[in-house]
Amino acid sequence: MYNWDFSAIFTGYEAWWLKGVLTTLAYATGTVVGGLIIGVICGMGLLAKRWWLTLPIHIYVEVFRCTPVLVQIVWFYFALPILTGIDMPAWLAAGVGLTLYMGCFATEIFRGGIQSIDKGQWQASRAVGMTYPQMMWHIILPQAIRRMTPPLVNQSVIQFKNTALLYVVAVPDMMYTGYLVVSDTYRPLEVYTGVAIAYFILLYPLTQWGKKLEARRGN
Numbered sequence: 001m002y003n004w005d006f007s008a009i010f011t012g013y014e015a016w017w018l019k020g021v022l023t024t025l026a027y028a029t030g031t032v033v034g035g036l037i038i039g040v041i042c043g044m045g046l047l048a049k050r051w052w053l054t055l056p057i058h059i060y061v062e063v064f065r066c067t068p069v070l071v072q073i074v075w076f077y078f079a080l081p082i083l084t085g086i087d088m089p090a091w092l093a094a095g096v097g098l099t100l101y102m103g104c105f106a107t108e109i110f111r112g113g114i115q116s117i118d119k120g121q122w123q124a125s126r127a128v129g130m131t132y133p134q135m136m137w138h139i140i141l142p143q144a145i146r147r148m149t150p151p152l153v154n155q156s157v158i159q160f161k162n163t164a165l166l167y168v169v170a171v172p173d174m175m176y177t178g179y180l181v182v183s184d185t186y187r188p189l190e191v192y193t194g195v196a197i198a199y200f201i202l203l204y205p206l207t208q209w210g211k212k213l214e215a216r217r218g219n
Contacts, residue, residue, distance in 0.1 A: 002189070003142065009181050009190045020177030021198065027098065027173065028160040034099035035159070039106025046111045057107065064104040070165050073097035077169045090169040096177070097167075102159050113148035114140060153210035157203055164199075174198060 010017065028148045034211070040056045064072065077093035080086065117140050125135035169177035178195045 004190060005187065006186050006190050006194065009187050009194060013181055013184075016177050016180065017174075019172055020174040021202075022161050023166075024173040025202070027163045027166060027171070031098040031102050031163075032159050034095075034155045035102025035106045038099070038103030038208065039110045040048075041172065042103065042107040043110030046079075046107065049116060049186060049189050060100075061099065061107055064101050065108075067095060069101045070168065071160050072101060073165055073169060090171055093173050098159065098162060101142050101162065102155070105155050106152065109148050109151050110144075113144040116147055117143055143181045150210055150213040153206065153213060157206055157210065160203055160206070161199065 004217055042060070045053050045057050048054065073094050075089060076088060076097045080093070121139055121143075122135070125139045130138070163173055164175045166173040169178055170176060172180075174195050178191045182191045185191070
C-alpha cells in the first residue's frame with residue numbers, strides 16, 4: 001500500500017513550482033512566436049520559386065522535421081560550441097532548438113495554406129489590376145489564415161509539450177523542477193502526477209479552442 005502525500009511536494013517548494021510554470025509558459029510562448037515568424041519568412045521564400053532561395057529552406061525544413069527535437073536541443077548545447085567555438089548557454093540553446101523546430105512546421109503550414117487557395121482567385125485578382133502585395137493582403141491571406149489557424153494551434157500544443165525537454169540542459173521548467181523536487185522528497189509518483197496535471201490544465205483550453213476552429217472551418 002502506497003500512501004499518497006501531495007502536500008509533501010508543495011510545502012516549501014511553492015517558489016520552485018511558480019518559477020517552473022512561468023519558465024515553461026515563457027518558452028512555449030516565445031518559441032511559438034519565433035517559429036511563426038520563421039514560418040512566414042520561409043513560407044514566403046518557398047512561394048518565390050527561386051531554386052537558390054527554396055533549396056536552403058527545403059534543407060532546413062527537412063533536417064529539423066526529420067530529427068528529434070531532443071537531439072536538436074542537445075546538439076545546439078554540446079556540439080555547436082565545439083564546431084564554432086561559440087559557447088551557447090543552456091537557456092539559449094534550448095530556445096534556438098525549439099524555435100527552429102516550430103519554424104520548420106510553421107513553414108509548411110504557411111506554404112500549404114497559401115497554395116490551398118484556388119488558382120482562380122489569384123487570376124481574378126490579377127485581372128482587376130491588383131499588385132502582388134494587394135492581392136496577398138486583401139484576397140489570399142485572409143482566406144489562408146482561416147485555413148492555417150487550426151493546424152497552427154495544434155502545432156502550438158505539440159510545441160508546448162516539447163518544452164518538457166528543456167530539463168535535459170537543466171533549464172528550470174516544470175519537468176526540471178519536478179526532478180529537483182523528486183531528488184529532495186523522494187516522491188516521484190506525486191511529483192510527476194502533479195506535473196502531468198499541470199500540463200493538462202494549461203493545455204486543455206488550447207486543445208478545445210483548436211477543435212472549435214476545426215469545426216468552424218468545416219461548416
